[in-house]
Amino acid sequence: MWFLCYFLHRLLDYRIPEVESLARLFLGEKVDLKWRQSPYHHPDSPFYFIDLPSEDIARKIASRSVLLKGIFEVWGEGRTYEELRVSIEACPEEKKAPYLTPDSTFKIVVDTFGKILSLDEQTERIHSMSYIPFLGVVKLKCPEHKFWLIETDGNDLNNGLPPADNMSILFAREIGVSDRKVVVKYELSRRNYLGPTAMDAEVALLMANQALAKPGNLVYDPFVGTGSILVAAAHFGAMTMGADIDIRVIRDGKGPDKNVWSNFKQYDLTPPIGLIRADNNVPPWRSNLSEVFDAIICDPPYGVRAGGRKSGGRKLLQGTRDPYKIDEDRRKDHIPSTAPYTLAECVHDLLDLAARLLVIGGRLVFFYPAPRDECGEEYFPKHPCFTLIANSEQILSTRYSRCLLTMEKTGKYTDELAAESKRIHQEFKDNHAEMLQESRENGSLHHIVFSPSSETKLNGTEARPRYRGKYV
Amino acid sequence: MRLLTHNMLSCNIKGVTKGFPLSIEVQKLDTKETDFNPDFLRNIIPKLEWKAFHDAAVSVGLNDIPEQVDPVMLEYTEFLQKFHHALLEVHLEEGALICPETGRRFPVTKGVPNMLLLEDEV
DSSP: OEEEEEEOSSSHHHHHHHHHHHHHHHHOSOOOOOEEOOTTOOTTOSEEEEEOSOHHHHHHHHHHOSSEEEEEEEEEEESSHHHHHHHHHHSOHHHHGGGSOTTOEEEEEEEEESSOOOHHHHHHHHHTTTTSOOOSEEOSSSOSEEEEEEEEOOSSOOTTSOOOSSOOEEEEEEEEEOOTHHHHHTOGGGOSSOOTTOOOHHHHHHHHHHTTOOTTOEEEETTOTTOHHHHHHHHTTOEEEEEESOHIIIIITTSTTSSHHHHHHTTTOOOOSEEEEOOTTSOOBOTTOOSOEEEEEEOOOOSSSSOEEEESOHHHHHTSSOOOOOOGGGTTTOOOOEEEEOHHHHHHHHHHHHHHHEEEEEEEEEEEEEEGGGOSGGGSOOOTTEEEEEEEEEEOSSSEEEEEEEEEEOSOOOHHHHHHHHHHHHHHHHTHHHHHHHHHSTTSHHHHHHSOOOSOOOOTTTTSOSOOGGGO | OBHHHHHHBOOOOTTOSOOOSOEEEEEEEEEOOOOOOHHHHHHHGGGSOHHHHHHHHHHTTOOOSOSSOOGGGGGOHHHHHHHHIIIIIEEEEEEEEEOTTTOOEEEEETTEEBOOOOGGGO
C-alpha cells in the first residue's frame, strides 16, 4: 500500500533514514522499502510516497517519528484544483466509501507548505471540496476521520524552500501524525543539568530512533556526559548505561539535585542502570564480555567544541618524560594525567568496542565530523563487522558538517579481528606524538574549522543561493 | 553501582591476566526501585558470569541466589523477582571494587565506580 509521508522541512538528510529505521523496528525484520516522489517534486520536497504493508505500521511509524508531520492515504493529487478533482473522482470508490458513511464524524484540515492562507481562503477551499459525497457530520474536536488538503507554493521565488516547478495540491486521509510535544518536553532549555556539548533533544530522539531503542533493550553511551542521549533512549523504554572519563560530570554534577540522575528523574524515566568512570581507550570490561548491548549511541568528542582525553600523561606518551612510578602514599588521592585523544584513535576504539559488545543486528549510531566535501561513504570509518545503514549530513558551517552514521552489526567479532585491533591499538600508542602532530597540522578538522579564511568575501547577498538545502 | 555493572567490569591494569571478578568492599548499600522487566532479565541471563554474580550477591548480603542457573528457572516469577532485585535494585553507594590479582582498589563513590587507571598502570 502506498502512503504519503509528509515531512517537516528540517534536517532533510535525516528524514528518510528515520522512517526506514522505524519501519524496521515495527516490522521486526529487514525489508527493502520502496519510495517514490511525484514527478514535479524536488528531492528536498517534504512529500514522499512509501510502500508499507499496513495502515497499522504506518500509524506506529508516524506516532514515534520526530521528523514526520504525518502519514496519509492520498485520495487525489494535482497541480490545479481541477486536476485534483479529476484525480479524487478517479480514486476507487471502495477506498473512499468506508470513510464517508452517514454515522461518521470528520473534519478537513487545510495545510500549506511555503505559503499562508487566510481563514476565509481556507474556508473557501474546504467548501470547494463539496463534490466529495461526505455524508457524516463535521466535528472539529476529535473527529473519527481527518482529511488534509495540502497546498504548496507554486511560484519560483522559493524563499528558502525547495524549488518547485508548479503548485501542487493533495487531498489525503490522515493515518497518523507525529507527536512533536515530545521534542518540546525534552528541550534542553528545560533540562535540569546541562553540559557545554549536551545533545539537542530533537537530534537525541532521532539518534534513539536510528538505534531502534525499545523496552527490554540495553543501550550504552561511552561518552555519556550529562546523559542527554540516554534520556532519549530511556524515553523509548530502553535500559541505559553510560561511561565518561570525567568523573565530576557523572558523579557530582552541580549538586545533589542537579546531576545525571536528576535529568532522568525530571522526566520520570528509568535512570541509567550504571554510570562508570572509565576511559574508552582502555575500557574496563571483562575480557570475555561480548554481545551484551543492543545499541551504542554516542557523540564522540572530536576536538572542535570539546576535545577527547585518554589515559596516560601527555609527556609520557610523547616520550619527553620517562615512565614513572607513583609513590604508595600518594596513590589514593592522585589525579591521573590525561593526553589528547585523536579522532582517528577515538573512532577506532569505538568501532572495536561496538563490534565486540553489540549483539548481532545491534546498531551503532554516532556522529562523525568531516569537512564539507568529505561527507561521502568513502570517507567514513569502516569495520568488517558493520554495514552502513544510513548517513545523514547536518551542515554546521561553511567548512564542516557532522554526519550521523547508523551502522548495523552484521558480522561476528572473531579472534582475528580482536588481534588486529590490539595491533592497531598499540600502533596508536607507539605513534602518539606523530599522530598528535599530524592532527595539529593542515588537514585536521580543527585546522579546517578554525584557520583564518583566505577566500575573498562574498559581496552582498548575490552569491548566496536562495535555497540552502541541508542548512534547514 | 548495581550487580549487573559489577558483572561486566574487570581490572584492566596492564599485564593483569585475571582481573575478574572484582571483589566488593561494602560501606553503604542502597535499594533503588527499578521497573520489573522479565524480557530484559531473560535477555541478560546468558550474558552473565553466573558464579561471579552469585558470589557478588552473597557479598552484599543476598543469600537467595542459586549457585547455578537453569533455563527452567526463567519460567518462575518468584525466581525472576529475586534475580531482578539482586541484579538491578541493590545498589552499592559507597565502597570499592578490588582486583583479585593485584589488590588494586577501585573506589565507588556516590554509586559511580572509578575505573580510571593511573599513569603507571596503563
